[in-house]
Amino acid sequence: MNASETNFPWRSNNRFVCLRDGADFYPAMLQAIREARDFVAMEMYLVQPGRVLTRFLDALLDAAQRHARVYLLFDDFGIRGVSPRDRRRLESSGIHVSYFNPLKFFKFRLNLIRDHRKLLLVDNQYAFVGGAGIADSFDAEAAAPWRENMLRVQGECVRDWQRLFESNWKIWSRQPIELPTPPVAPPGAGTRGRVVAGQYVSARVLRRAIVNHVRNAQRRVWISSAYFLPPLKLNTALRRAARRGVDVRLLVPGEHTDHPAVRSASQRFYLRMLHAGIRIFEYQPRFMHAKTVLCDDLVSMGSSNLDRWSLRWNLEGNQEIDDAQTAARFYAMFQTDIDDSIEITLPSWLARSYSSRIRERVWGWLEAWLVQRSYRAQLRLAARSKFEHLGDIS
Numbered sequence: 001m002n003a004s005e006t007n008f009p010w011r012s013n014n015r016f017v018c019l020r021d022g023a024d025f026y027p028a029m030l031q032a033i034r035e036a037r038d039f040v041a042m043e044m045y046l047v048q049p050g051r052v053l054t055r056f057l058d059a060l061l062d063a064a065q066r067h068a069r070v071y072l073l074f075d076d077f078g079i080r081g082v083s084p085r086d087r088r089r090l091e092s093s094g095i096h097v098s099y100f101n102p103l104k105f106f107k108f109r110l111n112l113i114r115d116h117r118k119l120l121l122v123d124n125q126y127a128f129v130g131g132a133g134i135a136d137s138f139d140a141e142a143a144a145p146w147r148e149n150m151l152r153v154q155g156e157c158v159r160d161w162q163r164l165f166e167s168n169w170k171i172w173s174r175q176p177i178e179l180p181t182p183p184v185a186p187p188g189a190g191t192r193g194r195v196v197a198g199q200y201v202s203a204r205v206l207r208r209a210i211v212n213h214v215r216n217a218q219r220r221v222w223i224s225s226a227y228f229l230p231p232l233k234l235n236t237a238l239r240r241a242a243r244r245g246v247d248v249r250l251l252v253p254g255e256h257t258d259h260p261a262v263r264s265a266s267q268r269f270y271l272r273m274l275h276a277g278i279r280i281f282e283y284q285p286r287f288m289h290a291k292t293v294l295c296d297d298l299v300s301m302g303s304s305n306l307d308r309w310s311l312r313w314n315l316e317g318n319q320e321i322d323d324a325q326t327a328a329r330f331y332a333m334f335q336t337d338i339d340d341s342i343e344i345t346l347p348s349w350l351a352r353s354y355s356s357r358i359r360e361r362v363w364g365w366l367e368a369w370l371v372q373r374s375y376r377a378q379l380r381l382a383a384r385s386k387f388e389h390l391g392d393i394s
Contacts, residue, residue: 007205008163008195014155015189016321018301018329023140025132025150026052032122033059039069039179041121041165045078045114045303046133049086051141053134057086061093070095071177073169075115076102078133098173100315115168116314117197117303118150119161124182127153127161129302129319131226131291144256144286147337151301151319153193158182160195164317191326197317198304206304206318207311211237213295217246222294222334224251226287227259228266229307229367235269239276247279251337253289254282261363262307267356268364274346281341291318294334297327308371 019025033040033056040063047053064070072090076099091097100115120128130150132138137146153161162179169177198206214221214237221241228250230238242248250273257263270280293300302318304310321327 007209008157008160008197010192010194010322011156011160012192013189014153014157014191014193014321016154016191016193016319016323016326017152018326018333019128019130019150019152020333021140021148022052022132022138022142022145025128025130025148025152026055026139028152029120029128029150030055030059032120032126032128033063036063036068036122037066038123039071039121041071041073041119041162041169041179043073043115043117043119043165043168044134045075045116045118046135047074047079048081048133048135048137049083050136050139052136052139053082053086056134057089060090060095064094071165071169071173072097073100073115073165073172074098075100077111077114078116096173096175098169098175100168100172112313114314116310117164117317119165119317121158121162121165121179124158124162124180125154127158129153129161129317131289131301131303137287138289146287146289147283147285148289149292149301149333153319155182155189155191155193157193157195157319161317164195164197168315192322194320194322195317196300196302196320198311198315204311206316207231207234209318209320210234210293210300210306213293213298213300214238214241217241217295219296220247220249220294222247222249222251222292222331223306224288224290224292224334224337225306226253226257226289226291227262227305227307227310228252228269229262229309230269231308231311234306238278239273242273242277248277249279249281249334249338251281251283251288251334251341253287254284254342256283256285256287258287262367264356264359265363265367266307268360270344270349274344274349280344281338282344283337283341285340288337290337292330292334294327294330297324298322299327299330301330312371 132148159182196209211233299321300318304316
């Protein structure tokens with residue numbers, strides 16, 4: 001599989017269940033692993049030591065002892081905090097472990113390319129996709145767990161997620177893998193869905209899909225994003241949609257964020273968006289980490305933040321769902337989160353402090369400079385004949 005093959009077709013027979021926050025999705029994911037009989041495959045960016053990792057390690061080791069095949073593909077940057085002891089515990093237990101794009105000094109800019117997907121495949125039944133890593137930050141026992149969703153997928157789209165995993169695994173592990181084909185559809189499935197994934201160098205497929213959905217929206221475009229630094233085409237599409245009467249809303253982090261500088265940089269977009277009629281809500285209780293786009297009756301959710309860095313350098317993956325009932329459930333969830341947010345109005349934004357304006361300018365300028373530098377680096381890297389198969393030059 002190459003980058004041009006990551007735009008999968010729409011599949012008609014699926015079932016999707018949205019799991020809200022770690023209190024829902026971690027137990028569901030762990031239960032699926034505990035019931036695995038054939039295989040477990042996980043592709044994960046953020047993996048941190050703590051309670052959650054211990055639970056997953058125990059479940060994965062137990063699956064391997066039951067003779068289920070276990071494949072773990074971790075991003076080498078995202079797992080850097082995990083102890084050598086825990087790594088050895090996995091690698092010595094019959095579990096197949098590989099690392100995406102291992103960090104090496106002499107690779108320079110190639111180290112910027114990261115696997116940001118969060119994917120769990122169990123037997124040929126389930127795919128769990130979304131924005132949550134294996135980290136205590138999402139755990140219900142945390143003081144203020146990050147606000148996040150995971151989607152449980154059954155049906156025809158599971159095979160497309162398996163193809164993505166197999167493609168990436170073959171590059172980085174050099175080991176053969178062939179996951180079984182899932183059933184055509186589970187009983188009662190009938191929801192239309194499509195997997196959209198960005199491959200090496202650029203997530204243009206993802207960006208194009210979201211921009212097209214915004215351009216085609218007639219009633220609403222509601223977006224939640226942890227880091228909102230939109231590319232020019234998306235920025236323009238959102239403002240044009242608001243001007244033609246579409247209900248455009250952005251749900252973004254408030255004071256609770258892991259990157260305050262990124263929040264300040266994103267706020268430089270507020271003024272023009274507010275003038276265009278876009279409503280902006282900053283979530284208050286905890287860190288808004290969920291990544292969801294709701295355009296009329298279409299939902300897109302997964303690992304992709306709507307920031308230029310993510311859409312340029314990271315491997316991402318979103319599940320799209322075209323279904324009015326599913327959209328209604330996401331609408332209700334959005335509304336609950338909006339009720340826990342503060343709306344940024346044009347008068348209140350014009351009255352913001354001078355210190356806020358200075359932070360916007362400084363961090364906005366730095367972000368734009370970094371993006372421009374990274375764009376030039378990307379062009380140079382893309383010119384390398386082996387870049388499409390990054391594993392060949394690691």
